[in-house]
Amino acid sequence: MLEIKNLKRYFGGVKAVDDCSFKIEKGKITALIGPNGSGKTTVFNLISGILKEDSGKTLFDGIEITHMTVEETSNLGISRLFQQPRLFGNLSVRENLIMAIDEDNTRFWKNLIGYKLDREKGDKINEIAKLTSITAFMDKQAKNLSFGQKRLAEIARALVKPHKFLMLDEPVAGVTPPLRKEISELLLKLKKQGETILLIEHDMNFTLNVSDKVVVLDSGKVIAQGSPKQIKTNPKVLEAYLGD
Ligand SMILES: Nc1ncnc2c1ncn2[C@@H]1O[C@H](COP(=O)(O)OP(=O)(O)OP(=O)(O)O)[C@@H](O)[C@H]1O
Ligand SMILES: [Mg+2]
Incomplete structure (x- = not known):
């Protein structure tokens, strides 16, 4: 490969x-x-x-x-997890994942409120959240996570990216x-x-x-x-x- x-x-x-x-x-x-x-x-x-x-x-x-x-x-x-943490601290974990799954980020930033994600992508995010055991803190701001939770969320982010x-x-x-x-x-x-x-x-x-x-x-x-x-x-x- x-x-x-x-x-x-x-x-x-x-x-x-x-x-x-x-x-x-x-x-x-x-x-x-x-x-x-x-x-x-x-x-x-x-x-x-x-x-x-x-x-x-x-x-x-x-x-x-x-x-x-x-x-x-x-x-x-090619998707990667960085050695140094790179989550957006003021966004929730879910929003961080949306940013990664949706190639068109500008659409996300312009419509932060009322942003609608395709059903298929939403399902993918939920599936990966489950796989990486982050479901319980998907709606927490990334900056409020523990170190380990951040690491899991970052792995999830690398995974949701196509x-x-x-x-x-x-x-x-x-x-x-x-x-x-x-x-x-x-x-x-x-x-x-x-x-x-x-x-x-x-x-x-x-x-x-x-x-x-x-x-x-x-x-x-x-x-x-x-x-x-x-x-x-x-x-x-x-x-x-x-x-x-
Ligand atoms: N941007 C840079 N400018 C100058 N030197 C650099 C740069 N990036 C890496 N180096 C140097 O290149 C060498 C290899 O660094 P690298 O970060 O690839 O190592 P590593 O194996 O990932 O180390 P670690 O296990 O500490 O993460 C080191 O001597 C480092 O100081
Ligand atoms: Mg290194």
Whole structure:
């Protein structure tokens, strides 16, 4: 579904992403792991078009998306959860989801009061709210949610956006162990429904438990890739995580 070929992006002397290549298979959960600053978020930003690569290629469903803008990759069906929270605090959770599902946002802003959403989209929002366990606080202002509730609402937002491919940047960073478990179950459920997911995560247990394939970055380079089982015992990975 997605193929990254020799992707490179430097920031001055920092080799954030350095000749990085890997593939993502449809219907699977692929995890991108690596120490702090190893280039994970930069890879996401290159795929989605937030950043431009110095060189290399990205193919999505066989289409070259290397030089596309965020809007173009989004229209092709790439949806993402950001590492930093991005909900509109003064809007309710439901309104945040409406903003994501309705491509024509201007229509929403102009008619905030009395805004009518298509029945089909309303049903989709309710279905995803249920799936992500946020039904109880759909009408709360986003700024009044707990950290964990915000994270769930943001996952829901990434899901309601029409998409073929989902990128999640640290969905469980800072969340409590019970919610961590709930989100891991959610990811497995999503996979069963046919979602293709690229996941960035620091929590090794979480990652190895949910993913089909793991790609390990260190200083912008892919130092290993394989099944969770292969990664767990790979000496290069152990050194990157535990070394010096
Ligand atoms: N916009 C930028 N300008 C300058 N340097 C940047 C920029 N974005 C990232 N970097 C640098 O590139 C390197 C990779 O950063 P990146 O955010 O991709 O790492 P990461 O693997 O996501 O880290 P973390 O696990 O902490 O989220 C780091 O050294 C970072 O400081
Ligand atoms: Mg990051």
